[in-house]
Amino acid sequence: MDIKKLNQWGEWCIWFLNPLLLLLGIYSEASKTNNILLWFGKLHPLVLHFPIVFGIGIVIYFLFFQNKPLEENKEKVVLVGNSLMASMVALLGLFLSKQDTYDTVTLNLHKWGGLSIAFISWSFIYIKKIPNSYKKIIALIYLFVLLFFTHQGALLTHGENALSIPTPVVVAEEIKTVDSSFTVYEKAIAPILTQKCLSCHGPEKVKGNLQLQSPELIVKGGKDGNILNAIQNEEALLLQRIHLPNADEKHMPPDGKLQLTLEELTLLTKWVKAGGNFTKKISEMAKTDSLAILAMAYKAPTKAVSGSKNTAPDLKEYNSSYLTVNYLFNGSDEIEVNFFQSSFYKKEQLSRLVKIKDKIVSLNMQGMPLTKEDLAIIVQFTHLKKLNLNYTKLSLNDIQPLKTMTSLKNLSICGMELNQNSLTKFLEKAPFSEIHIWNNHSNEKEFEQLSTNYKKIKIIIGDNLDAEIIKLTSPIIEQDSSIIVTSLDVVVKHFLKGTVVRYTTDGSDPDSLSSPIYTKKLHFTKNTVLKTKAFKPGWISSDIAQKTFYKSDIHPDTIYFVTNPDKKYPGSGAKTLTDYELGEQNFSNGKWLAYRDTTMKFIIGFKQTIHLKEAHFNAFVDNGAYIFPILSIIIEGSNDGKQYKKLNEAKFPSLEKTDVVRENKSFSCTIPAGASFKFYRFTLLNLKKLPKWHPGKGTPAWIFVDELFLN
């Protein structure tokens, strides 16, 4: 094979290998290898020396021999060979990294260093023609990368002191038994520091210039000086940092790292406050010394937990659709239990929890149909702190055994029948610190004495408003339509049980004595004002709810405007008035006709002469929106459509300054008996100048009309 062919093959291999390298490098944690590849990984330490030697050779060549270059093809063989080897070594290294657990920081450095060596080696092949000075710079960078990052690799395999001058190493003896001949520092403090602090303040990383692996270094302190001694009324720096709130930037260990447990926090605090002694043995301390007790009891975790994995036993088997059993939070071994949906409650679900009884701290059984046997199970949960027995059908007598549960602090027994005497007896020698006893008819006065008797127990009685008298809501008139064509059924209801609804249909206000009581739906055939009011003992009777129903049995054959409504509110033309559709509370929904600058005038016509008794207009009034009541209605009659005769005029009061109105209102005008006409002309006057007190004073008021009822 000639040398050119060889180069080409080599180049192809590199172009195949390097993208693969990059991909595996980026996703090194996610990638999977098999045993054969792992075995290849072992070759990494063997082969790696080739590219180092080659690499250094190439650097020397680039630095010093550019004036006497090799023949082009030979040079390329060297460069391609070097690149190929560098890539191979890097690849094998990636395989090797899967095999063992190395220190991740060093490993990462080494990985990216190795990859960059491969890539710089690769680039050498293609920089033949660039100026020599550039080549020299690249070569120097290469040399640095090569030496520095391969050294990282050496650290991984040969340990921290791979290339440093050997010094005698003192090996700390492993502590195997609980022995009071150890110092507090050896027994507790050093393990805590090792597990929670050394990853940043140790031999590998020295953040804040602080190292904590030995007593000397601890005493030496960091960049802010001594960490153990209190300075000028302030706590020692170590204590300050570990007691800051988690979210504080200076809190130690930083947010996201494994945090100190409460026990560890106490230990560190007490130890520092006791002077931070490194030599005092536990046996030399008083038996009652809390630091000594804590230190003796402290067990360093065998292996650092990786922070987020929950190692406590899985609780799946206890959970069901009607029962949730969970740890309080990730990493906690305290369990809370919630029962739901009383109709599916089974005693077995509760008794199964006995297996984890020592871990249950909170139990919610609200509404479950419990019996004494259930309670006997609950009493076994001796670590229970909070228990919810609201509405469980148990009696105060049934729950007597709860008093033996010394850790039970918070008990809720809402809905349970009790009185001052029975509760006094129950609270005698009870361990609780808070008890919720609300029920329908408890009141504070009854238990006032109790609260003073048991000062240590917070008795929450809750509010009972039996004494307070408040107003009922108005009845609800369930009929959307207010137009009676032939007849109309109206249903009235009230949501509160035991409420009596009385009504009138003659326009008078309902009262609690003489007005009829609503029992079944009402049947209307003529104009009716329905007024309803709700009454109930112990309550203030409601406001009146009223609705007017209009008989509208006459429908005009034609209807047309003399003056057109305002352009913004044209409705659907003149027929809007007789379409039996009301515009409701929203005046811009297209169901309303509105006038402001002109006076509303329109004519209705019939094929036959007809006698009208009455005309009702449904209008909207909202003084905030400049919509005022109709000022007056004038009705004129005619038989030829030319000569009109005034029949009647009805006038209506305007609004006062104090009025706040936003509602539908009806305006009616009667017509004296006697004459019949084919045509009727209606004129509706609006207020031409708003009064002085109104924000829009001087400008005309709007009128909004949506329906005309005739009979």
Place this chain on the structure above:
Amino acid sequence: MMIFDASNRDQCEAKRASTNTPLQALTMLNDPAVLEASRVLAENISLTNKTLEDKLEQAFETIVIRKPSKFERNKLMDYCEKQVAFFNTNAPLLKNTLAVGEYKHPTKKYKEAEAAALMKTILILYNLEETITKS
């Protein structure tokens, strides 16, 4: 349609938000309109002179707009046949089932038990993810 988070037309909605709540499941299973629709479709298909399997396939194609796979065909056929057998022995329930909705029953005669069984199968088809969600 508000249950399905259709636009309330206050604003233009260029793209419907994808939505999926238990309330929608309840509507698709229990709304009388859906039940009536499945009843009427079942009756109409029952009027044709086909085997039960072909009727089922027609229903499937009408609703899902593709031919059923072998798995689907077997599964649905199995359910439908069991329902036919069930309705054959339970006349009052059969009457009750076909009484859903106001739409008129066909005037021609058809196999009622088959229609009722088909109706419940169609209800299943209406509730497939593929039927409800455009994706």
Place this chain on the structure above:
Amino acid sequence: MNEFLEHGLNQNRRKFLSKLSLGIGGLALGSLMIPGLFDASNEEELFANVLPHFAPKAKRVIYLFQNGAPSQLDLYDYKPMLQKMHGQDLPASIRNGQRLTGMTANQAKFPLVGTKFNFAQHGTSGAWFGETIPHIASMSDDLCIIRTMYTEAINHDPALTFFQTGAQVGNRPSMGSWVSYGLGSENKNLPAFCVLLSKGKGNGQGVYSKLWNNGFLDSIHQGVQFSSGEEPVKYLTDPEFIDRGDKRKILDEIASLNQEAYKNIGDPEIVTKIQQYELAYRMQMAVPEITSLQNEPESIVKMYGPECLAPGTYAANCLLARKLSENGVRFVQLYHQGWDSHGNLPTELMGQCKDVDRPSAALIKDLKQRGLLDETLVIWGGEFGRTNYCQGALTKDNYGRDHHPRAFTIWMAGGGVKPGVYGETDDFGYNINSLPVHVHDFHATVMHLMGIDHERFTFKHQGRRFRLTDVAGKVVNEIIS
């Protein structure tokens, strides 16, 4: 590529491309060795074991959203200075050139308005309350009042969206969805996130389903909106010809067919659909018991006010919220519309307070007497505040206020918050003097109360990890007990 360089590198496009094809081969080989490379992220399961990050103070949230922005100056933030300077122009030094809405930016004058209502101090903290909310005021000792909330948006929709989702544009998951995603449902028979709407008498602003949307989270975390009619959940009852066993069979058929579709297509939404059908099935049993308000004793009815029996009212929703929360719903979100008083504020405010005052206070009392307040966080507040100057004409006893995002008041109760008053605004109630709380901070704090570290609680979507608090937010430790 210029020719010089091309020559220098001894390389050209054809050579490069031909070699690159080898590289692609290398990549292909590599991808075989990384099994999860092209899979969608599976963070859901990851979180199941990790949350809550630490011991939660609150297990559940009831958020009483006052939609439209209630006027803090007429309810909580008492400013005698405004009454003294009633009618005078807002000093430019106070406004400091800050932007206003299009509704008042063109006003020639910005006359200050002192509140029309009397204020009094309540409780041990001596917090001020307006006379329109006597019941809320009576709960003063349980309330943690934050006077120094501020937000970035100045109009309803973006501000509301910001409060609910942590971003002003839509399409992000709602707070409740995040909580549902992180902590799941306590009661497997009810959705973890429920939404209740009510309308007030005042000027209303719309609420849209995007506010309780799951965004990029799985749609099982979407807020379930209860209807405001007499049946909060429609179609709960099975048709009479389908009994429970029958229904079970139908569901199994649907599930197995959907499962088959999932096997073929792989859309995770199909799995969600199956889950939602299961939830619907269980809700049929659970919901009627919980939503029936008729069986509440009369003393409870009195406490919430008799309106609480009329479906769709704020009072009824408060009562329903208590019942849902008590039954393990993680996040109950109420919206009460009608606070947007640009004009006619005194009248509208009185109407709104009449609806809201008694039930809000009752909810706290009721949770407290049942022993649930310590684990339930109640939040009351709008999307921003209202200006200290008048919008429209100022008369002796009528005025309006525009939107004011720079300082406003919300309060929380229960769930591990420390009662008291936090933060202080200037004498004009316009700017914040001390201890500002941004919306992101508020979110971070609520998450913290629920045992979640907001910075570690992320969801990877379109190549980026998202948080409720985006890249900001600091836990307000001072209000945590």
